[in-house]
Amino acid sequence: MTDTPFFSIRDYRLNFETFDGTYQVLDGVNLDLARGQSLGIVGETGCGKSVTVRNILGLLPSPPAKVISGEILFEGRDLLRISKSEMQRIRGVEIAMIFQDPMTYLNPVFTIGLQMIDVIMAHQRNKPRSEKRNRRQARDHAIEMLRRVHLPNPDQQINNYPHQLSGGMRQRVLIAMALSGNPKLLVADEPTTALDVTIQAQILDLIAELVEELGLSVILITHDLGVVAKICDRVAVMYAGQVVEYGSIEELYDTPLHPYTQGLLQSIPHPEKMMDELAGIPGFLPNLLNPPVGCRFQDRCEKVMAVCKTSSPVGATVSGSHNVACHLIDHGDGDA
């Protein structure tokens, strides 16, 4: 990549310093995202998906979080090191975030409309006078945004309270709020995990539409390998605070190379196929207070070698954009 990448995370290391000691939660995360693309981050509970993205908007309290190294670059700016006021200018306007449980982010005692108008008014602060919206215009903009996310009857719904909406409708409202500042990047942390599969399909379709029609870039976090395959261009598989495999949907799903990715894909029942056996992955995540020397997956890996216990595998490009962090790969004796 010669010119400035749209978004990238470089060698990101982060600890949580707690009473019990220091948890080494992120250990050298690297990720890239091109403008207008969607990147999925997958992995099991506690692997560090949410922690990886929280600091894109400076949302991790420190302490306990402590950044050890790395940078999060957004159009050339390092989001880990910009000033508070600059972060304020980016938040919601250039980058917006949505989460799993919309109810946590909606205030139950105010109408949808009031909350949206407040968000939109907050975005006006740093705008030149001629572009500033007044409350009346903010309200129109809110209705327009609700219409954009296909909420039925937006001009009436805007007067409703969050509890009067279903889970899927609330998630649409949050997406509408996120879009109201016209961001370039949307970070969505498990946006459909709490929803029924039919409602999930509606929300995924909406996100795909926004990428297609508005040229939005998306980072989508999920533990569902189906969701990523459906709407993302690229995918990063995380394990114990590291990106173990990274590539296009084709690269990763057609030729998974990391033993953890292979194990994950062989663990999920396939809705389209009769299957006789699921492989599963025996064992547990390592304790991040005291992670093992070498590969963090070594205790659960069937293909573990002597070198895996002494040195950490670093990500190596296998072909195209397919990147794998495993000694089977950089030693060239894998079944690749």
Next chain:
Amino acid sequence: MLEVLDLDVNFATKSGKKGAVTRAVNGVTLTLEKGNSLGLVGESGSGKTTVGRTVLGLNHVSAGKVMFDGERTRDKAGQFKPRFRSRAQMVFQDPHSALNPRMTILRSVSEPLILHTKLRGAKLRQRVCELLEIVGLQQQFLYRYPHELSGGQKQRVCIARAIALNPELLVLDEPTSALDVSVQAQILEFLKSIQKQLDLTYLFISHNLAVVRYVCNKTAVMYLGQIVEQGDTEEVFNNPQHPYTKALLAAVPLPKSGQPRRSTPLQGDIPSPVNLPKGCFFHTRCSEAIAGRCDNKPVQNTTLPDGRQVRCVLFEGDVSQARETAGLVDPV
């Protein structure tokens, strides 16, 4: 072995208008043969858990009946007969809240045995060890507390408790929904193996269609308290007939490359069971609805030649004839 006939379950609504009722289950008929596993799938609020709880006598019955080996599970006064208690057990979604945090695993698993059998002392302990062995946990877990166990291990303990009294039927309500996929795989494998080993029958409730396909040989699809399609799992998944089953299956994102990014998902939300739609309950969201018919007359169950049951007018005699004549469908 298990028969559910025309089951209705209504709940009085807490808030709202006086006399309003939530019609959670509306005329469910199911049969489950010994050694089979029946998957119950459908959106949230479709009544899956209510059916499961009613089978175990944990809910009242508003109309219809539940039979076990041809015998009604309730007496004339509507009371669940005690002798059926040990024959069917339930495993819940959340293993974290299903276990008492202050009880050791030994005590948790002993509890049903102390309540319902005469086993005590060394014999009791031995039985608990046997049960833990069946669920793949070593003796070292006997004196541990739930917080010292992972989610998957806790679910194994819950299953050990559920099989303690040698039940014939297990009602599994979303048993792996709270677990990671690698752990889910282990629990599903293990459920399949103990089913053979102990000759168990499963009523398996899940909103995860792939999981049902993997575990169950029969599948029933629920929508607003009704079963809209039921039959052999492979038939239902490979060749779904009811418009809702088709929409539900189409909504599942697949873990493979090359899927179309945009799809045409089912529109809108599931209507409220307090205010059921007239006619076919699905007509408000159905892309094949026939105006004047589906939103008007109730729909009957039709049995297709492959034994499958479908509740949709498109399969009712006159409509399906008309559609065949018009070349809209191939005869099934």
